[in-house]
Amino acid sequence: MQTSNVSLERWVHEVAELTHAAGVKLCDGSDEEYQSMVGQMLDSGLLQELNDNYENCYLHRSDPSDVARVEHLTFVCTPHQHEAGPNNNWMEPAAAREKMNALFAGCMEGRTMYVIPYCMGPIDSPYARLGVEITDSPYVVANMKLMTRMGTPALRRIEQDGRFVRGLHSTGDLNPERRFIMHFPEEMMIQSFGSGYGGNALLGKKCHALRIASWQARDEGWLAEHMLLMEVESPQGQKYYLAAAFPSACGKTNLAMLEPPASQSGWKIRTLGDDIAWLHVDDSGQMRAINPEAGYFGVVPGTNVDTNRTAYDMIQHNAIYTNVAVTAENEPWWEDKNVGAPAIDWQGKPYQPGNGPAAHPNSRFTVAATNNPKYSPLAEDPAGVPITAIIFGGRRRELAPLVYEAKDWNHGVLIGASVASETTAAATGAVGVVRRDPMAMKPFCGYNFGDYWEHWLGFADKFDNLPPIYHVNWFRRDEDGRFLWPGFGENLRVLRWIIERCEGRAHAVETPIGALPLPDDIDTTGLDMQPGDLESLLAVDNGQWLEEFKAIEQYFSEFGDHVPEGLVAEHKKVVEALK
Ligand code: OXD
Ligand code: MN
DSSP: OOSOOHHHHHHHHHHHHHHTTTTTEEEOOOHHHHHHHHHHHHHHHEEEEOEEEEEEEEOOOTTTTOOBBBBGEEEOOOOOOHHTTTSSSOHHHHHHHHHHHHHTTTTTBSSSEEEEEEESSOOOOOEEEEEEEEEEEEHHHHHHHHHHHEEEEHHHHHHHOOOOOEEEEEEOOOOOOOOOOEGGGGTTEEEEESSOSHHHHIIIIIIIIIIIIHHHHHTTEEEEEEEEEEEEEOOOOOEEEEEEEEOOOSSSHHHHTTOOOOOTTOEEEEEEEEEEEOOOOOOOOEEEEEEESSEEEEEEETOOOHHHHHHHTTTTTTTTTESOOOOTOOOOOOOOOOOOSSSSSSSSBBBOGGOSSSOOTTOOEEGGGGGGGTOOOGGOOTTOEOOOOEEOOOOOSSSSSEEEOOSSSSHHHHHHHHHHHEEEBSSOSSSOOOEEEEGTTTTTTTTTTHHHHHHHHHHHOOOSSSEEEEOOSSOOOOOTOOOOOOGGGHHHHHHHHHHHHHHHHSSOEEEEEEEEEEGGGSOOTOOOOOTTOOOOOHOHHHHHHHHHHHHHHHHHHTGGGOOHHHHHHHHHHHHHHOO
């Protein structure tokens, strides 16, 4: 191992001794290295080639018991349980270390240990943070190459800065009984054993850029959030930057790559990020954001030319597919692709409709952000982009209107803290159950939510010109289950109202839950909507909301005296107004 960082060198040595790795390879992040990882995985059967129409695309089938994030096996290990809070599974750090040491002991016998230095954020950004992942999985190395800035430049910056997050990962024997994803935020350390899948194994993403980073962000005065970042350019050439938090598999990637429909000609969208944003307030008081990632690990099913043309095209070359089906022509296939037919399902078995979906509902693509023709060059700007507005949202068939605006920052924090959404296949467990998912961070906040809300509220004491906050819901349905809003590209109509509000031009009516447009304030020309749909989408029923606020109060009470007084006061104000 060639590095001038002594503590990195020592740690690599210790891990090699503990795991009995057969060899150590320091990754340089080069294209040659990526190709050699791919070649090795093709030889061993970990990857499979796809039809030449999909140039440099490969299929990986994960173990059928290892297909999603495992929230019940994910822990935050702090000296006191209240620091992790009821939103996290907790384990005492010494006990967790002992458990993990036992699992890692000898686990890389006969395997190569890869050392991946990486940088989350543009390599020369003061907002970027560093990490090193040690793993025995070549699949992880290849995915990290596509999704992060990894290799020699990151190592050089680690050698300059000194501080980095240590992530240790082994796929182990993939036994779910021996699977744990442990976070030690005080030590800036992650240990993950027994899974080779996505957020469990690619430690730069959820483990570092959200769980550890949210902790670090509280200490350092910034925010690490589960948010997409997009640029919206008006026909007049004015540019706006939106940061939007939605739970997993609720359309962040689609929104970040939105294709303006013909009716919205002249508008342009560029993607900065589709999953994570780090928000800082600069010296002039402007909130700015960077995307710490450099690639996408997106949900495949549902991607087609109508829902996300950009992603559909972007994954036809230089992509890794995980757990999709294949056609008789060996092209990747997934539900709602709308082209071709499955021959082999995601488990590698001949496709039979009775066996469930052909592609796993949480099947994924991995591509570098540079595959995206809409990728904004500003995503590489070390200073990030100035945020125009923050948006929260969830997947709710009832209650939450199409869009509403917070009265001020603190009310916006209440709106974020109250987000609820139907669960999706992104995590193991039941799908379609409404659960509280504050700021879309339920699986990702590395400390007590009560303290996290306090941290959010604290911004209003420190800064004057914070961006306005909105809530949207694209997923409302009528009694027959029909979606009331067309969604996808048409969501630009709602973003336009938000932007016009930020500019002080659009109309709104005040209600107890926030300011809403009247039906006439949203442009619906040319949309195939039924009479009354928009009215339903923008209705606020005080009685139903009082019930909702009872549920929110009940939820907050789980956090005991960690719930900030400011949040309780905001809640009370809305309840009084609803009465
Ligand atoms: C993701 C997730 O993979 O949120 O982004 O699950
Ligand atoms: Mn996500």
